[in-house]
Amino acid sequence: MSLTDATLHAWMAGALEPPDALRVEEALRQDPALLSRVSVLRAELIEAPTDPWRIPPPGVPGGRVGLQLRPHQVAVFGGGLRPGDRFELRIPALLDADTRRVVVLRQHADGWQVLFPTTPEERVALAELPLADGEHVLEVSAGPQAGTQRWAVALPPLSTAIDWAADELTRWRDTLKAIAAGEVPCASAEVLVG
């Protein structure tokens, strides 16, 4: 019998229903060469990366309120975005917009990085962002690298203490915990930069 790599992967992951698992195990018993194929396939698996920022992927409304982030004006005059071009991220209006701080992040090769705020003076409430069609408008500039760029916005309470003297992870420790617990609205979006 022939077994596809997909079936062997499913068996390794425990994802086959018992009748199908039985079929694979019968084949493994009959054909020991399959065991070496299983070992090769297992070696090809990669570890899942971890990031301290628990940002939901684009398309998944984030936090208990189900925040969504929408890129806007990403195709000007029929063309796409280029590095440095300005575009908008639209954030739905929230009832407590005047008490929520706007935190902007962009994903880099080594994980999420806070672009704004980086100093105590950069203190902007969601309510301070202009409104258009019932959404707050956040204007940003596309990053320098071409390809798909991921952006995120988190909205912790303005009252959350931030230790500006600490390194980035310590500085945002309380916000990170609150995002993971769904207490801080948070969402991401993707733009294609050509």
Added chain:
Amino acid sequence: MTESGTVGSLPLLVEPERRMSRAEWTEQREERRVFALSLPDPPTVFRSWAFADHSPLVTVASRALRLQEPAPSPASLSLALAPTPLGPELSATRRVHESSLTRLEPVPNDSAHRAAWRIAELDRLGREIEDRERRSWVREWPVDATRDADAAEVWAALFSGNPWGLRDRCEELWLATATRSFSGVLAARDLPSEVRSQVLSDLREAFFYRLLGDGHSTPGWAELAVRVLETIGPVIGPASTLSQQSRSLAGQCVTSRAGWARTTAALFATLPDREGRATAVAELFHDPATFEAVLDLHVALRFLQALPDDRRASWRLVTQNRGKARGRLRALVSADRYWLSALLAVDSLHARTQAAVARFAWSWAWQEMSRGFSFDAGRATTPPCRSLPPGLPPLTDDSASALPTWVLLVLLKGRWAHLERWVRTGGTGDRDSTWARLLKDLPDRVGDPDGGYKRVRIHLNRELVRYLEANQPVLQALSVLPIDRRLKNRVLARIEPSWHPEIALPRSGFPTFVENARRALALLEEDPCH
């Protein structure tokens, strides 16, 4: 391979207790052979099937013995009825022993032997279903008091609708299992490592949200719960938790589907209308054990109708019919939510949930694969089960005959995602003019009296995957066409032979058809666990 039930470090689910010696197997095969050659009376013929003790069901199956005269090949006759030859003494599963049968004596091809062949094959198939589709699910689950208690707490929180406080625990218990399934799918498709890394990173964030769902469609935790219940038994586990309302819905469902409608009409031949049969089926399902019996009857009827000469074809018939029925049952139970107490009552809740997560995440990963890993939290892996409003008759085989062609047209126009959303929600979320034109291409006779398309949506909710598969050969033919001046003629030459006359042939857009055919084929990527 070791005798302790492992392959390397991987646990084996089914060894060694499902193996039997050559002598044991020979004894069983000889008993069946003699039994079949004795041409027993019809009721006894079904002794290995789950409906053997339900006399009304046996009566229906017995009548079906007259449906078709068996015409097995000489090889099939020998495989079923020739004396068992000597063979190597080994301990193996029943199927492995069967596959070792060679050098069989010829068997006379007369009517008595052909009738005996049918009896032997029925008996073997019934036994195989019992062995593989029911008994193989029975296993010892490891007990872990701490983790089982944690699992129960997370399940209760998921059910309460406010599980955020237990996100960490939920992920600690089950995220690694989901990651293994995704990782396997990504590796099977040989995706670049940076893509795999991004998807696994997204999964880490999306897993909990997927369990929660979007508040509109069936949440992931309900789909997962059904798979946990399946560890009790793939049919009896979920069926035992159905509410009266869902049993009624099950009755409506089975009496309105083409093949099942014939089975239930045969079972309740004295009830002239579908509504009456639906009520009778719902009452029958009051005893959860009858789900397996009726499902076995349905499979037996399909087998007696087709009488495949090839054992692989017979088994395909079993798995396809059981697979479809289980899919519908999952949809009913996941929408029902009467199962929490049954779920919390199972032993080894953590291990069972882990097994369920592995299967759920595998299906989810293939679904995400076909949609570019967009991680839409509201997209269920189990299509919901819907019923028609009273008084609105379902589409018949005849009235729905143009729909496979229409689905092909939708695929060629690149509107699969629109179709899927429309079937699921009744809308597409945009004002796409191509989609609007496609709706106008539907034949008038499939529309509802009020001008809507509820019947089409409910029909496609069940049949869309089948239509997609049916269109696979033509999609494959189109996907390799060169884009040149003769493209239109080439496309038409490939689609016209099977194109339904009620759907207008496309007149433009042929270059995009090739790319859209390739994309549609990607939807059909192999998923061994679907």
